[in-house]
Amino acid sequence: MSSDTTLTALAAQLELELDGAVELRHQLHARPGLSGDEAATRELVLAALPGGHAATEVAGTGAVVRVGGGGPAIAVRGELDALAVHEETGVPWESRHPGVMHACGHDVHLAALVALARAVDRIGGPAPLLAVLQPREETYPSGAQDVTEDGILDREQCRAAVGAHVQPLLAAGTVACTPGGVNASADEFTVTVRGDGGHAAYPHLTRDPVVTLAHVVVALQSLVSRETDPMSSVVLSVTTLAAGTAANVVPGSAEAGGTLRAMRTADREFLHQRLVETAELVAKAYGCTADVRITRGEPVLDNDAALTAATQPLLASLGLKVATDLRSAGADDFSYFSARMPALMLFVGTHGGTEQLHSPTFLPPDERVRDVAHALLAGYVAAAEQFIPRP
Structure with a gap:
């Protein structure tokens, strides 16, 4: 059976699954669980999945x-x-857990995955589908990292991975299917400058870590503007500052924290090195010392070129408009899948820029369950065609 024939048959079956998927979406949205507390969500999804009783637990x-x-x-x-967000949508099926909300569309993604899995179960597909219900996408330690390091994907003989994420910057009916790096690596850093504190009226008798840290922060901005290729996307943002407790006291230390994003692994490693060197040398110039701690987060999310190219025409045949140039300095731990095997992350339009992810009013319309399911279907069929040997 050709990929077009398979796609058409599964798309038709998907239509029969959508009412149930939308109802599941409402149930999931009303009963959200924070990262690490998703057992009830998992059981709700497993009850809707074919073969859910034969599930294998992973990553807690x-x-x-x-x-x-x-x-x-x-x-x-x-x-x-x-997410830890207090919902402000007012829909009848809004979160019943105050301060917890599906503000990133994960309820839509799960419902779409269930619809696709049920369609494959009913009429068959071009390859077995492994539904991965992943915890802790929104926090550390990363659930995707735990899933990929568990070895379950190897034991299940996974040859490729597909994911989709709603994207309010894109108009409804549009799916971004972009080759190469589409999400940045995401690391966090802390710079602690230590000097000699004392009376603020006698600064010459101190080694002021506050002034020193200010120079460190300014110097760090030049790493991006003067030491990386302007055609390569890099973000270094200092977002927190802390020092002192009294106006007339020079403190003994000062601390800054922030995030580092890069679309290329080489840039990521280079900036790790230069961040440490710059902080230490600037601090030394002012008679202080600097300690830099870097917490490594997600790697670059890299879409497989062949899989991307094979998926694009399938998306179009399902009536979706295909965009090929969406990239973001945001991060998603699906990148751990892409570091292990050919992978594809698709971005599915919802609002055309009138809403934001992680907002208390973010609520993709139920129709987007269909779009996400179609996006996953196209990626799944293309991946089977590209990476599963035909008998």
């Missing part, structure tokens, strides 16, 4: 479910966790 509160028989499979991910 996550699970995988194989649909479609044995042999090499395609992994399709859905995220379980919600």
Whole structure:
């Protein structure tokens, strides 16, 4: 059976699953769980998945479910966790847990994954589908990192991975299918400058860590503007400052924190090195010392070129408008999948720029469940065609 024929048959079956998927979306949205507390969400999804009783637990509160028989499979991910946001949508099915909300569309992603898995279970697909219910996408330690390091994807013979994420910057009906780096690596850093404190009226008798840290912060901005290729996207943002407790006291230390994003691994490693060197040398020039701690987060999310190219025409045949140039300095831990195997992250339009992710009013219309399901379907069929040997 050709990929076009398979796609058409599965798309038709998907239509029959959408009412149930939308109802599931409402249930998930009303009962969100924070990162690490997703067991109830997992059980709700497993009850809707075919073969959910045969789930394999992974990463604590996550699970995988194989649909479609044995042999090499395609992994399709859905995220379980919600955010610490107080919902302000006013819909009848808004969150019943004050201060917790699906403000990033994970409820939509999960419902779409269930619809696709049920369609594959009913009429078959081009390859087995491994539904990956991943915990802790929104926080550290990363759920995707735990899933990929567990070895479950190797044991299940996964040859590629597909994910989709709603994107309010894109208009409804548009799906971004972009080759190469589409999300940046995301690391956090802390710079602690230590000097000699004392009376603020006698600054010459101190080694002022506050003034020193101010010069460190300014110097760090030049790492991006003067030491990286302007055609390569890099972000270094200092977002926190802390020093002192009294107006007439020069403190003994001062601290700054921030985030470092890069679209290329080489830039990421270079800036790690230069961040440490710059902070230490600037501090030394002012008679202080600097300690730099870098917490490594997600790697670059890199879409496989062949898989991207194979998916684009399938998206178009499903009536979706295809964009090929969306990249973001935001991060998603699906990048751990892309570091292990050919992978594809698709961005599905919702609002055209009138809403923001993580907002208390963010609520993609129910129709987007269909769009996300179609996006996952196109990626799944293309991945099977590209990476599963035909008998």
